[in-house]
Amino acid sequence: MSLEFNQVFDQVKTMGRYLAHRANDAGTKLERALEWFYAANDLDVVHDRIKLVRESSVSGYRGAALLPRPYDEILCGVGDLPPLPDAASILAVDGSQVYPDPHSFAQYYLLNLSTFVYFHGESRVPFQASTPELFYSEKDTLDRDGRLITNQTVNARRSLREVQRLADVAWELRGDGIPIVAIHDGGLLKFFGATDVAGAYEIERDYMQALQKLHDAGALLIGYLDIPRSKYVISLLHLLNLAPEQINDANLKTNGEIEGLTDSHLYSHVLNSGERSALIVQNSPQNREYKDFGADYEIASFYVNVSNIARPSIARIDVPMWVAKDKSAVAAIHALIMTQCTIQGRRHYPYALTRADELAYVSSVEKSQLDEMIRISMRDMNLDPEASNKLQSKALARSERRQHRLKV
Secondary structure, three states: OOOOHHHHHHHHHHHHHHHHHHHHHHHHHHHHHHHHHHHOOOHHHHHHHHHHHHHOOOOOOOOEEEOOOOOOOOOOOOEOOOOOOOOEEEEEEEEEEEOOOOOOOOOOEEEEEEEEEEEEOOOOOOEEEEEEEEEOOHHHHEOOOOOEOOHHHHHHHHHHHHHHHHHHHHHHHHHHOOOEEEEEEOOOOOOOOOOOOOOHHHHHHHHHHHHHHHHHOOOEEEEEEOOOOOOHHHHHHHHHOOOHHHOOOOOOOOOHHHOOOOHHHHHOOOOOOOOEOOOEEEOOHHHHHHHHHOHHHOEEEEEEEOOOOOOOOEEEEEEEHHHHOOHHHHHHHHHHHHHHOOOOOOOOOOHHHHHHHHHHOOOHHHHHHHHHHHHHHHHHOOOOOOOOHHHHHHHHHHOOOOOOOOOO
8 A cells, every 4th residue: 555544634634624614605605696697687788798898908808708699698598498309310429549658668549439329219220330540650649849749639639530520420411301419528619729739730720620511511519518617607797797997807817706616506506407508608719719710610608407306417518609599409409418318317418428438438458458469560570569667667566466464
């Protein structure tokens, strides 16, 4: 045993007291947030305040904004669960990866993408497929400076390929004459431009092209966030309750009296089972870039309580503007996602995404088997598959130890 639990015991007790204090503090903040939320019932007031931060020297506001007229919805409004469409194809793609290891005998990474199509309202057997792809050439594993690519780069490439696969399958399904709901695991507003992502510009360009193909296929694209930590609406409530002379970048760095709350905290006390929030957009330079690519590509969001029991479960649904502006499309997504989240009983998560995740998962045992296959292939080519001394030392130190016991 390497962790000295006796030394961490007092720290755990202190942590528990801290969490209890924070929960009590959050309750007071939530009361204030709910008061402000239900007062935000005037579309003109909200539009005017957003216009003020967009047209002034204030540049730090990253909270929610309403959709443009006539597609805007009252911020404190709640949408009831709509009826289900008669039929729909629900397409989910998920991926997993094996990251490159700088201490391994061979530099490579693996992406394993899985596709699952659930045919709602039709007696068709679901379609499923899994496609592993191994990357090992220097152009794939090294950046422009000759360094091994980061895990963040692998994540970005996986996200890109997931959306590209969604686009390809949606294109194949487009002639069926029923709605195609394409589910991506995670938000649709991607941050590919990080300095530790190799080829970020090319990844973002290809991502936008995949969105365009989904649009051309008529797909209802959504990004599903199971545990949203976003504060878009909380930030908007803070903005709405600042005096005009208080609106500056310094005061927008935090959410003032309601700092620490998330939108999920708020909506868990607003939305009943199956209900959704108003549609919003995030006010950010990146979302502006998506809009500049085309008005239909700005990313909107809404929250929905996907739980069918008393305890709420708030998910965030991202949709491109071509979906957000279509009320019938939003209603279809709302109803179908709720149904998907009830298939697995108390596990309130889209069934199609669950199946795609199961198919994509690469276990540690499978990773070991893959490594052994690579070792054999290297030996066949008269190469020496020897791991670094550091990796071998770790394996020895962490391996199962035989225990010797005294007989009494």
